[in-house]
Amino acid sequence: MQYSQLSALIRQKQSMLCVGLDSDLHHIPAHLLRSPDPIFEFNKQIIDATYPYAVAYKPNLAFYEALGARGWDSLARTMEYMPKDVFRIADAKRGDIGNTAALYARTFFETLHFDAVTLSPYMGKDSITPFLEYPDKWVIVLARTSNAGGADFQELKLQDGRHLYEAVIQKSSQWSSHERMMYVVGATQSEAIRHIRQLIPKHFLLVPGVGAQGGDLRAVLQYGSNEHGGLLINSSRGIIYASNGQDFAQVASKVAQALQEEIKQIMQW
Numbered sequence: 001m002q003y004s005q006l007s008a009l010i011r012q013k014q015s016m017l018c019v020g021l022d023s024d025l026h027h028i029p030a031h032l033l034r035s036p037d038p039i040f041e042f043n044k045q046i047i048d049a050t051y052p053y054a055v056a057y058k059p060n061l062a063f064y065e066a067l068g069a070r071g072w073d074s075l076a077r078t079m080e081y082m083p084k085d086v087f088r089i090a091d092a093k094r095g096d097i098g099n100t101a102a103l104y105a106r107t108f109f110e111t112l113h114f115d116a117v118t119l120s121p122y123m124g125k126d127s128i129t130p131f132l133e134y135p136d137k138w139v140i141v142l143a144r145t146s147n148a149g150g151a152d153f154q155e156l157k158l159q160d161g162r163h164l165y166e167a168v169i170q171k172s173s174q175w176s177s178h179e180r181m182m183y184v185v186g187a188t189q190s191e192a193i194r195h196i197r198q199l200i201p202k203h204f205l206l207v208p209g210v211g212a213q214g215g216d217l218r219a220v221l222q223y224g225s226n227e228h229g230g231l232l233i234n235s236s237r238g239i240i241y242a243s244n245g246q247d248f249a250q251v252a253s254k255v256a257q258a259l260q261e262e263i264k265q266i267m268q269w
């Protein structure tokens with residue numbers, strides 16, 4: 001999906017909502033455990049219920065890899081089922097030397113047909129560029145993450161006074177354009193969002209941390225949005241586990257709708 005298409009999708013759906021598919025056998029409703037592929041069945045119903053309100057979906061690979069081959073099957077089925085007109089993010093947080101990175105790129109872009117994959121910048125340019133060889137695919141680089149420990153390294157001060165996360169953004173944004181790269185910034189880090197938006201006015205930001213982690217949606221939108229939308233705002237547990245009863249999909253739909261309406265209202269669309 002191209003930058004202009006993502007921006008148009010946001011305008012059309014009046015939403016920046018990304019639904020996180022952190023689907024866990026220990027948390028999905030018990031009645032689904034009787035189906036042949038409970039994780040796929042859960043994801044399918046969550047996607048159907050939230051599709052009118054979401055522009056993106058983000059399966060987190062940890063939840064699938066933990067189940068071994070069964071988890072990969074559930075993920076592959078989920079990707080086959082997922083509508084093609086949403087932005088599909090593999091939250092994999094990969095990063096390795098070039099020839100290994102090329103195989104990760106093949107996994108997520110060719111085998112599983114994601115539009116984007118999250119990457120750790122720690123190993124530098126040659127760990128990122130193999131992903132950029134795929135036209136129309138995106139990399140999403142970790143910048144200032146939502147967790148408290150994110151400060152341990154990301155906020156280290158360099159000799160020139162910049163935080164490490166700023167240096168990561170300024171350097172890596174030279175490797176491709178805003179049409180192929182995004183950055184992860186936690187919703188819990190509203191000051192960083194404000195600062196990052198000044199550094200990179202055109203880039204999209206993937207913002208996890210509203211809902212269960214308590215990030216401030218209004219501040220995210222106020223500081224992070226731009227004229228193209230500029231934000232994908234993720235909520236995982238807050239939507240998919242809003243109910244663990246028979247009504248889980250209806251409740252997920254209501255929570256997703258409420259978030260979309262809140263985004264629309266704050267953006268004054």
Ligand SMILES: O=c1ccn([C@@H]2O[C@H](COP(=O)(O)O)[C@@H](O)[C@H]2O)c(=O)[nH]1
Pocket residue numbers: 020022060091144145146147184185186208209210211212213234235236237238
């Ligand atoms: O900085 C980051 C980067 C990634 N995540 C991931 O996003 C979701 C958030 O889930 P919630 O249930 O909405 O808290 C999850 O997959 C994280 O691994 C993040 O939270 N922060």
